[in-house]
Amino acid sequence: MESRYFFLFLGRRLLLGILLASSLFMGGCSMLQQSASLTADEEVPPVIDPEVERRDIKVPEIDSENFEVGVYGGLISIEDFGTDAVVGVRAAFHATEDFFIEVAYGQSEAGRTSFEELSGAVELLTDEEREFTYYNLSIGYNVLPGEAFFGRKRAFNTALYVIAGVGSTEFAGDDRFTINAGFGYRVIVNDFLALHADVRDHLFDIDLLGEEKTTHNIEYNFGFTIFF
Amino acid sequence: MNRFLYTWAFVVLFVLAPTAVAKSEVELVVEEPFIELRTGPGRGYPVFYVVEAGEAITVTRRRTEWFEVVAPRGKKGWVHREALELTLDPDGFAIRVEDSSFGSYSNRRFEMGVMDGVFGSADVISVYGAYAITPNISTELAVSQGIGTFADNVFATVNVVHQFFPDKRITPFFTLGGGVLRTSPNATLVEVEDRTDEIAFAGVGLRAYATRRMLLRLEYKTYVIFTSRDDNQEIDEWKAGISFFF
Numbered sequence: 001m002e003s004r005y006f007f008l009f010l011g012r013r014l015l016l017g018i019l020l021a022s023s024l025f026m027g028g029c030s031m032l033q034q035s036a037s038l039t040a041d042e043e044v045p046p047v048i049d050p051e052v053e054r055r056d057i058k059v060p061e062i063d064s065e066n067f068e069v070g071v072y073g074g075l076i077s078i079e080d081f082g083t084d085a086v087v088g089v090r091a092a093f094h095a096t097e098d099f100f101i102e103v104a105y106g107q108s109e110a111g112r113t114s115f116e117e118l119s120g121a122v123e124l125l126t127d128e129e130r131e132f133t134y135y136n137l138s139i140g141y142n143v144l145p146g147e148a149f150f151g152r153k154r155a156f157n158t159a160l161y162v163i164a165g166v167g168s169t170e171f172a173g174d175d176r177f178t179i180n181a182g183f184g185y186r187v188i189v190n191d192f193l194a195l196h197a198d199v200r201d202h203l204f205d206i207d208l209l210g211e212e213k214t215t216h217n218i219e220y221n222f223g224f225t226i227f228f
Numbered sequence: 229m230n231r232f233l234y235t236w237a238f239v240v241l242f243v244l245a246p247t248a249v250a251k252s253e254v255e256l257v258v259e260e261p262f263i264e265l266r267t268g269p270g271r272g273y274p275v276f277y278v279v280e281a282g283e284a285i286t287v288t289r290r291r292t293e294w295f296e297v298v299a300p301r302g303k304k305g306w307v308h309r310e311a312l313e314l315t316l317d318p319d320g321f322a323i324r325v326e327d328s329s330f331g332s333y334s335n336r337r338f339e340m341g342v343m344d345g346v347f348g349s350a351d352v353i354s355v356y357g358a359y360a361i362t363p364n365i366s367t368e369l370a371v372s373q374g375i376g377t378f379a380d381n382v383f384a385t386v387n388v389v390h391q392f393f394p395d396k397r398i399t400p401f402f403t404l405g406g407g408v409l410r411t412s413p414n415a416t417l418v419e420v421e422d423r424t425d426e427i428a429f430a431g432v433g434l435r436a437y438a439t440r441r442m443l444l445r446l447e448y449k450t451y452v453i454f455t456s457r458d459d460n461q462e463i464d465e466w467k468a469g470i471s472f473f474f
Contacts, residue, residue, distance in 0.1 A: 062254055064290040093340075095472045096440040097270045097292045101342060103355075137342040137353060139470060145270045157268040166344045166353050168373055174414055177351035177375040191289070227291070 065192070065227040068092040072106075072196065072223025078132055078171070079215035080208075082111035086132075086219055092140070100140045102163065106219075107133040110171065124208065129173045134202060136180050138165025148187060157188045169204050169217075176204040182219075188227075196223045254287040256297075260314040265305025269294035277303045285315065293440070333395075333437050333473065336360060341445060341471025348463040350376030356471075363394040368405070383409035383427060391435065401447075403431045409453060426454045431465075443471045 069091045076086040088106025095101065110130040116122050140163035148158045164181040182200035189195060202217040258279050266273040269291045277299060279285055285297040294306045316322060339358040346352060356370035366389050374381035387405020406428040413422075433447030446468050453461040 062287050062290045062295065066290075066292060093472065094292050095442055097294065099440075099442065101470070101472070137344075137355065142270075145268065145272055147267060147273070155267065157273075165342075166351075168353065168375055175373070175375050175380045177353075 066094045068094065068100075068194065068225040068227050070194075070196070070223050070225030072198065072221040074198075074219060074221025074223075076106075076108050076132070076202075076217060076219040078108065078110045078217050079206075080113045081130075082113075084108045084111055084132075086221060088221070088223075090223070090225065092225070097145075098142055100142075100161075102138045102140055102165070103135070104138070104167075105133070105135045107131065125172055129171075132169065132171045134167055134169040134178060136165050136167025136178065136202075138163045138167075138180060140184075159186050160184075161186065163198075163200070169202060171204075172206065172208050176206065178202050178204040186225075192227050194225045194227065196225060197221075198223070256285050256287060256312070256315040258283050258285060258314070259316045263307055263311045263314060265297065265299060265303060265307060266294075267305060269296070269306045271308075273306065277305055279303075287312070335363070336473035338474040339366070339443070339471050341443070341469050343445065343447075343467040343469025345465060345467030345469075347372070347374040347381065347451075347465045348376070350374040350379075350381065352465060352467065354467065354469070358389070358471075364391055365389070366391070368403075370407075377414070379411050379413045381409055381411050383407055385427070385429070387429070387431075398434060398436045401433050401435060403429075403433070403447075403449070405429055423456070425456070428452050428454070429465075438470075441472045441474070443473060445469050445471055 069089070071087070071089050073085065073087045075083050077083045086106050086108040088104055090102055090104040092100045092102040110125070110132050113124060116124055140161045142159040142161045144160040146158055146160075147155045149155050160183065162181075162183045164179070167178045167180060169176045169178040180200050180202050182198060184196055184198035184200075187195045197220075199218070199220045202219065203214055204217075205212055205214050207213075258281050261281050262278045263285075264275040265277040265279065267276050279297075279299045283300055285299050287295050287297050288304075289296045291306075293309045295309065295312050296304065296306055297312075298304050313322075337360050339360070341356055341358075343354040343356070344352070352372050352374040354370050354372035356368050358366045358368040360366040368385075368387050368389055370385050370387070372381075372383050372385070374383070385405050385407030387403050389401050389403045391399045391401045393399040406426065408424055409427045410422060410424045429449045429451040431447055431449030433445060436444045438444050447466075449465045449467075451463045451465060453463065455461055
């Protein structure tokens with residue numbers, strides 16, 4: 001042990017000695033040089049004179065377009081209540097080239113169940129309760145970005161995306177926690193306009209017909225958005 | 229509500245959209261031997277053109293980490309942020325564009341996110357926005373909807389968040405806040421009036437930097453609802469979510 005410390009100690013002393021000697025030597029050399037060119041009262045210039053100039057950096061104001069807002073319309077199949085028209089608005093924020101978050105609000109109006117049609121006078125829901133409105137917050141991932149060619153001269157950037165999220169559906173007199181999942185196709189037509197085709201399943205629990213069950217309400221829609 | 233949304237959509241589409249078209253353009257000069265232009269704003273799009281050193285380019289817009297540039301002879305393509313930083317402005321100044329990597333995470337200012345979880349026995353969805361007053365302390369505004377079997381809630385809260393290690397990838401945080409909660413008992417069960425109560429809460433959580441501008445967030449909050457009844461009501465909430473910072 002002792003010998004190890006000794007060597008360490010010796011090593012450090014040796015290193016210090018070499019450093020000291022070399023700096024003295026260098027100092028001596030530079031003094032010789034200086035004395036040759038300078039008089040005694042002139043200021044000693046720095047030994048190292050870096051030639052690296054400090055670069056000014058500018059942060060240009062570039063218009064960033066990561067937001068997308070738009071409208072859509074299509075059809076939604078409300079389980080047990082037939083298929084009806086749906087319209088909605090959506091806004092998305094593109095966080096990276098892969099991920100985006102989307103907020104959507106849509107509304108439709110449910111039709112009549114087969115039971116209501118057959119029985120004639122029975123009405124399960126009032127007109128107000130038939131209003132079907134939903135909002136959702138979803139995360140999308142552009143799985144297949146690419147280009148689509150229209151004729152010989154036109155190419156459009158496109159993306160097939162998968163999207164899923166949570167939200168709430170107001171239907172049959174109650175708010176229902178809703179999970180949505182689906183996929184869509186986005187075609188960027190020009191600098192600011194994009195066309196969308198989207199398929200989405202809205203899943204929520206409903207106990208309207210006695211027993212609580214999970215319903216699948218599949219929607220498909222077309223729409224356009226504007227990037228800004 | 230519907231009328232409001234449609235008005236909003238109208239404003240966005242016909243008032244904001246035209247202003248978005250009037251864009252600011254930036255002229256730059258390529259300094260490196262060359263930069264590559266891609267056909268789209270993504271890593272997979274093919275390189276179709278190369279702009280040589282000394283040639284001027286005009287940057288027209290940015291989408292995420294990609295910039296649309298117009299090269300001499302009208303060639304229009306997309307370059308990545310890293311490539312754009314190898315250009316100079318016409319006066320010879322180096323260019324630096326806002327980065328969205330971990331480096332910019334520690335000096336973020338704004339944040340917005342969505343969260344999902346349980347509020348008592350109800351499912352809850354929240355949207356929040358945050359503003360960082362100092363690296364450690366930020367203030368948040370959140371709107372949540374709780375959807376339960378017996379009652380639905382909508383609540384808006386304001387809170388202060390203290391993050392212990394703001395420059396670490398994962399940091400615990402502590403929060404205190406308050407707000408208002410509107411409860412609507414489900415009509416099918418009993419005919420009860422909606423009620424609005426004040427709420428206060430304390431919470432702890434974890435925030436983790438994921439990638440680019442994205443954060444993951446996990447939190448637990450304990451709420452006290454100051455009801456008009458004899459006893460205050462206490463509710464626990466667990467949530468997980470994703471947020472983005474600017």
